[in-house]
Amino acid sequence: MSEPVSVTFLGGLGDIGRNCAAIEIGRKIMLLDCGLMFPEADMLGIDLVLPDFSWLIERKDDIVGCIVTHGHEDHHGALAFALRELSFPIIGSALSLGFAANRIDEAGLMDRTEMIVVKDNERRKFGPFDCEFIPVTHSVPHGFATAFHTPQGTILHTGDWKLDLTPVDGRLTDLGVMGAIAQNEGVRLLLGDSTNADQHGHSRSEKSVGKVLEDLIAANKGRRIITACFASHVHRVQQIADAAIANGRVIATLGMSMKKNVRLAKEMGLLTIPDNKLLDIEDVKDLDPGTVCIISTGSQGEPMSALAKMAANESRWITLNDKDTVILSSHPIPGNETNVSNVINSMARIGVRVVHSGLHDVHATGHAKAEEIKTLISVIRPEFMIPVHGEYRHMQAHAELARTMGVKDSNVLICEDGDRIKITDKGIKKDGSVPANYLYVDGIVGDVGHGVIRDRQVLAEEGVVVVIVTVDHDSCEIITGPEVITRGWIYADEAEELLDEMRNLIAEAVMLSLEKGDHDSETLQRVVRKKAGKFVSDRTKRRPMIVPVVMSL
CATH class of the missing domain: 3.60.15.10 (Ribonuclease Z/Hydroxyacylglutathione hydrolase-like)
Incomplete structure (x- = not known):
């Protein structure tokens, strides 16, 4: 066996x-x-x-x-x-x-x-x-x-x-x-x-993308070309470089991972770009835009990527304008569609000509x-x-x-x-x-655990209500509060009557609990959370996070 x-x-x-x-x-x-x-x-x-x-x-x-x-x-x-x-x-x-x-x-x-x-x-x-x-x-x-x-x-x-x-x-x-x-x-x-x-x-051959890229770069003569693809996609980088050089352009990389990967691939002989055609990003600023092709990271719209920073006008190196053409040589990974769409919209507002896989076969x-x-x-x-x-x-x-x-x-x-x-x-x-x-x-x-993620989702979708109350256990009295602080539930300045009603109901519930002999903070917090939660749900049909804070003297 x-x-x-x-x-x-x-x-x-x-x-x-x-x-x-x-x-x-x-x-x-x-x-x-x-x-x-x-x-x-x-x-x-x-x-x-x-x-x-x-x-x-x-x-x-x-x-x-x-x-x-x-x-x-x-x-x-x-x-x-x-x-x-x-x-x-x-x-x-x-x-x-x-x-x-x-x-x-x-x-x-x-x-x-x-x-x-x-x-x-x-x-x-x-x-x-x-x-x-x-x-x-x-x-x-x-x-x-x-x-x-x-x-x-x-x-x-x-x-x-x-x-x-x-x-x-x-x-x-x-x-x-x-x-x-x-x-x-x-x-x-x-x-x-x-x-x-x-x-x-069948999937398309990667080589078929090269001809599309060359035609696009030729069709954008006189405009600065910025292409975005995965930094690991060495074959795509090679084809972008070949198409750019064939159209009389020099190459510059943007994004740390792109720079590192291009260097590594060149050292291993997997990427062939003549040294006089591969410049540092600092060296292309003053060149004729029609002679430049920048290969950037950020094709998935990642918020801190080089392309996203350009779209938000926050790039240290590149300021986009209506004389630029950006080619997204990729397809959004499931879940990234919104990020990619936001970056495209931001560039469109600037007047950038944006080319993506929905318009041309720039990705395989x-x-x-x-x-x-x-x-x-x-x-x-x-x-x-x-x-x-x-x-x-x-x-x-x-x-x-x-x-x-x-x-x-x-x-x-x-x-x-x-x-x-x-x-x-x-x-x-x-x-x-x-x-x-x-x-x-x-x-x-x-x-970060699942519980923290759930809390963040509640905060993002429903907001938070913090109720602060100070009690004196010996005299069974409320010393200060209840004070209600809210973020993302209602705007306090416009709902003072609603908040007053909520404070009164919580105060009554706390006093009733004190009179019954419930003096420990955990019990009083449960009372506050239950009363506040029911009030918020009944009156607004919302379920924000309720955070009770009970202090005692």
Whole structure:
């Protein structure tokens, strides 16, 4: 009887981001990505969202390493936080590790890890984990699918991928290697990227964007061009640079991550821009606007990004005007649509000519669509399949594609964050769960819980009412108050009669409680909260946060 293998999902199932899973063989753990998620609109004041590390902290001595499938922050951005509590090597392509190291180095945690570079089609052992790294095409170079050759057969994790037959760097998704694994030993379990599973057809080639960009830059002759894309999208940066240079322009980068990533990609030979065409942002201020192309961060409308600062006229380097053309060479990640729309509107008010993916084909997705997924499944022919990396509807669509391609209905499992599955000689089944809550980052990691988020939502939607009263327990009298302070419920200057009525009712309730012998502050606070809450609800049909403050002499 072969040794069982477990897979635990810590993030990325039901969300776009926070991707993290753990493969377990013989009590040893190999992490598969450790990513972050950007906050949704209702996560007020939150900077980032991380996986729940509590289960990993309990098992910290069992962690052999973490494989980073590619260089996007939703797959490696949480490492800089995990390494505060844990210590393990990080495994991936040189570019992926370079991107991950930026955040880790900023956090001063490089001494808690070791960077292990692996190459295309390399097969390496790390403890009990026999891993094969298979090239896949994505919107960031040098991504991997990972084949785990285990006692329970091969587990193949696709990473983020697409079938781009004409990639900018010529590096194709290696279906041949995947097919050989399927032919020779078979794929016991497929863990597949679900992001675009509900979209019909094939994804466009990244190379097709280059021609669109060149035509747009040519059509905006004499105007300053500012393009925005992900700092990790090296191929997009290359195509923007090529299009700009072909039209007689020089390049400047804006945004710290863009500057760092361009430097790293050039050093690794993955980005080719002549030195005399790549200038510092300070050096393009006095040039003819028609000879300049700026490549900026902020394509997702992030509030503190370089593009957002430009739109708000707060940039140190660039002041936008009606002679500028801004090209958003991206598509909004789900949840970022409002931020992107706000930035576009702000630039439009200035008179900027804004080009986005709704007007021209200035973006190509990095994720496989339905026909590509069906092609992959036909090559791999997995016995079992679990959709990963996507919202629930994406995973459900992916599961249906697997069934269409012949995977037995009983062999397709839809899991959620926290689920553990066990693979044995008899098959695959769910095997309990582990904590997988959101870990919110607001300044210092871990200081914000679900309760704080709920409180912030109430404050934002309904406001707050603070009732302050001072009592003398010995004489059973109210010394001062009740004083009512309100923010976001009603405007006090315009509702004095309502507040007077509220004060009188609360005073009566407090006096009645004192006369009954309820002298402790906690009891009196409950009385104040109940009376104030009922009054506010009855009179205004609102439910602000009620904060009772009872002081005693």
